[in-house]
Amino acid sequence: MQLATWNVNSLKMRLQHVLDWLAANPVDFLCLQETKLTDDKFPKDEIEAAGYGVIFTGQPTYNGVALLYRKEAGYVPDGVQLNNPLYEDVQRRLVSARFQTAAGPVRVIGAYFPNGQAVGSEKYVYKLGWIASLQEWIAQLRREEPDTGVILAGDFNIAPADADVHDPAVWADGILVSGPEREALQGLLALGLHDAFRLFEQPPKLFSWWDYRALGFRRNAGLRIDLILVSDELKPMVGRCWIDKGPRKLEKPSDHTPVVVEWGAAAT
C-alpha cells in the first residue's frame, strides 16, 4: 500500500497535476493541503472520475485539506473527522478517516499545520497551541482506537532537524526550525509516531519544498517540511519512503512536491 501527501498550493490551479500524478502513481491514499477552495467549488466529480473517493473541507482563500482514497481497492471511510474535535478553529486544516486495509485498520490524518509567520508572532502562538491540541487529540484517539494504526501526513511547516534545511545558518532559530516548533513535533513523536522518511538511510539534501523566488528549486535551496508519521504498529511494515521531485519540475508547479510512503507485509 502507498500513501502520499502533497501541498498543492491551490487545487484549482493544480488539479491537472494531481490527476496526472495519480494516473502515474495510483497510491491508495493521497492527502492534499492548501486546496484554497470552498466546498461548493471542490472538484469532486473529476477526482471520482479518476477512481478516487474524497473527503474534504475548505474555506475561502486560505488552507483547505482533502483525503483521497482509491475506490478500486475497496476502501470505505468511517469515523470521518473534519478538524480537531478538541480545538475550535475556523481555519480548515485537518481531515481524517479510518480505513480497513490489508495491514489492518488505519486512521489517516491529513494535516496542514499553521505556518506561524515569525517566531513570537500571534500566528506563531496559534501554531504552537494548534499542535499541542493535535497531540491531545491523537493521544485520545490512541486510547479510543487502540487497535487502529495512525498515519499523520501533511505539510508540518516544521523542518525536524538541520539535515532537513538547505542552509541551517540562514534559517537558524527562524520560523519552521525554531526550538519550540521542533519540541512540539517531538511531542507528537512521543505518542509513538515515527518520521517514515528517517526510518531509512537517505542521501543528504532531500527536500519537499523550494521557494518560488531566487531559483530555489534549481539551487536546491529547500526544506523538508512535508512529513509522514507512522505509529508503532505500522513502523515494522514500512518498506520505503521517498520524495517525488517530478511535479516540482512541471510548468506552473506547486512549491511543494509529493512525499510517498509504502507499507504492507511486515519487513523480514
Next chain:
DNA sequence: ATGGCCGCTTGCAGCGGA
C-alpha cells in the same frame, strides 16, 4: 547584500505563504 514568486481577493495592492 538584498531580494527575487505565486495565488488569492465583494480584486488591479496587499496579504499570506515558507
